[in-house]
Amino acid sequence: MTHLTVYEWGPTGVHNDTGAAPKNAFTRSQANALLRAARSHTLANQSGTNILVDRYSELRAQQVVGVIAAPGCSLEILPKIDSGVAEGDEAIRTRLMSMLDVALGLKLGDGQALAMARQKETLLDILIRLFTDRLLAEARRGLPRGYMSQEDDLAALRGRLNVIRQFTHHAVRPDRLACRFDTLNPDTPLLRIMKACVLLLRSHARALETQRRLDELRFILADVSDVAIGALPWTQVRIDRTNRRWESLYELAKLFLKREWQRTNHDARAAQGITLLFAMNDLFEAYIAALARKALLGTDLTVHSQSGLRYCLMEECEGGRPRFQTTPDILIKRNGQVQLVIDTKWKLVGQNPEDKKRGVSQSDVYQMMAYARLYECREVMLLYPHHAGLGADGLKAAYAIMKGDERLRIASVNLTTGKQVVQQQLAELIAPDVAGLEVDA
Structure with missing residues (x-):
């Protein structure tokens, strides 16, 4: 099993000869398998080049x-916003796990996930072990069962009589009764999904203890039907009070399984692999939105992500339609009125101290000016991740928008400080009192 770790935009070697590849490179067949798996993901464009780029002698994230992950190989891609600071893979992986936990609501808990990250487990190893441990604990407490309709020919009546079958097949057999009845059965849509996930993860788990636990789960789920991943009954799953404790497990199973089957052009060969991929722009936005909600609990401010949906233009004709719909990343509202629009950007800014614009893109400024106008909001903000080049205090600046009373604020949050501190930073940024921000004319 060849496993390599790279960072965003980073390369990994590909050995194109027929001989065995060195430890820091994939063989050509392994690279092709990874490329197929990347193309099968819902994030991928038609050729998958927005995930992995094949440059013959290297793959570039x-x-x-x-x-x-594909048969015999896996590639882990970690985030790294600050190339000027030396950090170990464990610290970066731990931060990524925390972001995924908050953004996706996985309820992983810090203790076990962080401990595994420090033991140099890969992201896939950590998620497989967390899923396995939690599923095994719940299975030992008892499997959720559901009433399922069955039909059988019995000597005594059970449930209801199937009249048509009784008077056709058993017209001369009064000793046999065609019965229809409901039984409590563990072979439910939820457990079929769990079993499919167990079978998939068994082929990718590297730790012997994790493999042993997955084998135990296969034994516990022996009475549950095997269903191909492409035919899993996602729409039939119902989370209610009887199986509420399985909800986070269901979300984890979707993370492992469902993303490949939201496309009609998936590659059947890629189904043997796992692609757990997240666009960092989207992940950063979801992480900030989730922590902002926690930061504003108990206040009259509410957080709305990917909402608004107002249009920029209206056609000047009879029956004209609105055009160019907007979707701000985060809206902060009070009593239904937008107080602040936040647009998150996963990019480096402020690297050049002589740049008075602090590296902010002109197109981003135009976008925020449009948001201020469309959402009738006096405060708009561009929010970036902090890096060492911004100094200890981070990025805090404000600009008056010309010909109006709106203001654009530019700020950063330090992700290395932990989610509690990030939450506090967001509370201070979103609070109405903005005294102390540097204002540029």
Whole structure:
């Protein structure tokens, strides 16, 4: 099993000769398998070049993070916003696990995940072990069962009589009764998904203890039907009070299984692999939105992500339609009125101290000016991840928008400080009192 780790935009070697590849490179067949798996993911464009770029002698990751696993190989892609600071893979992996936990609501808990990250486990190893341990604990407590309709020919009546079958097949057999009845059965849509996930993860688990636990789960789920991943009954799953404790497990199973089958052009060969990939722009936005909600609990401010949906233009004709719909990353509202629009950007800014614009893109400024106008909001903000080049205090600046009373604020949050500190930073940024920000004319 060849496993390599790279960072966003980073390369990994490909050995194109027929001989065995060195330890720091994939063989050509392994590279092709990873490329097929990348193309099968819902994030991928038609050729998958927004995830992995094949440059013959190397594969280069793009702005995604996560794991691509194929038979005999896996590639882990980690985020790294600050190339000027030396950090170990364990610290970066721990931070990524925390971001995924918060953004996706996986309820992983810090203790076990962080401990495994420090033991140099890969992201895939960590998620497989967390899923396995939690599923095994719940299975030992008892499997959720559901009433399922069955039909059988019995000597005594059970449930209801199937009249048509009784008077056709058993017209001369009064000793046999065609019965229809409901039985409590563990072979439910939820457990079929769990079993499919167990079978998939068994082929990718590297730790012997994890493999042993997955084998135990296969034995516990022996009475549950085997269903191909492409035919899993996602729409039939119902989470209610009887199986609420399985909800986070269901979300984890979707993370492992469902993303490949939201496309009609998936590659059947890629189904043997796992692609847990996240666009860093989207992950950063979801992480900030989730922590902002926690930061504003108990206040009259509410957080709305990927909402708004107002249009920029209206056609000047009879029956004209609106055009160019907007979707701001985060809206902060009070009593239904937008107080602040936040647009998150996963990019480096402020690297050049002589740049008075602090590296902010002109197109981003135009976008925020449009948001201020469309959402009738006096405060708009561009929010970036902090890096060492911004100094200890981070990025805090404000600009008055010309010909109006709106203001654009530019700020950064330090992700290395932990989610509690990030939450506090967001509370201070979103609070109405903005005294102390540097204002540029």
